[in-house]
Amino acid sequence: MGGIGLLSLVLSHWGNYDWLFENIFNPGMSSGYAGLISTLVNLYNSGIHVHYDATTIVTLAVTGGFTVICGSLAVMCKLLALRDKRQNPEKRNEDGGENTEKGETPVLGARS
Numbered sequence: 001m002g003g004i005g006l007l008s009l010v011l012s013h014w015g016n017y018d019w020l021f022e023n024i025f026n027p028g029m030s031s032g033y034a035g036l037i038s039t040l041v042n043l044y045n046s047g048i049h050v051h052y053d054a055t056t057i058v059t060l061a062v063t064g065g066f067t068v069i070c071g072s073l074a075v076m077c078k079l080l081a082l083r084d085k086r087q088n089p090e091k092r093n094e095d096g097g098e099n100t101e102k103g104e105t106p107v108l109g110a111r112s
Contacts (some may be wrong), residue, residue: 017081025074032067039063 006024028034062067064089 003032012060017084021074021077021081025077028070029067029074032063032070035058035063038065 006028009024010020039056043052043056
C-alpha cells in the first residue's frame, strides 16, 4: 500500500522535481541508510559469531534495494531540475522564486 501511495505522489508531482527530491526521494534514501546501519549494528553486536540467517539477508536486501532505488531517483530528480532551470531561465524572477503565469497556482510547500 505504501508503494502505491508513493507512486501516486510521484506521478501527481512529476514536473516539480525539487518537491519530489525534498519530500520523497531524499527522506526515503536517508531512511534506507538508517535501516542498513541499524541492521548491521544489530548483526555485529549480537556476539562473537556473526551468522547471516535468512531474515538478515532479506532485511539487508530490501533496505539496500530501497536505498539504491531512492538514491537513483533522487539523483535523477536533481539532474532533471538542473536541466529545467538551465533551459527555462526566464521562469525565475529576480528574488529567486518562480513566476506564476495567469491561472496557474503554485504548489504549497514547493521550493525551487
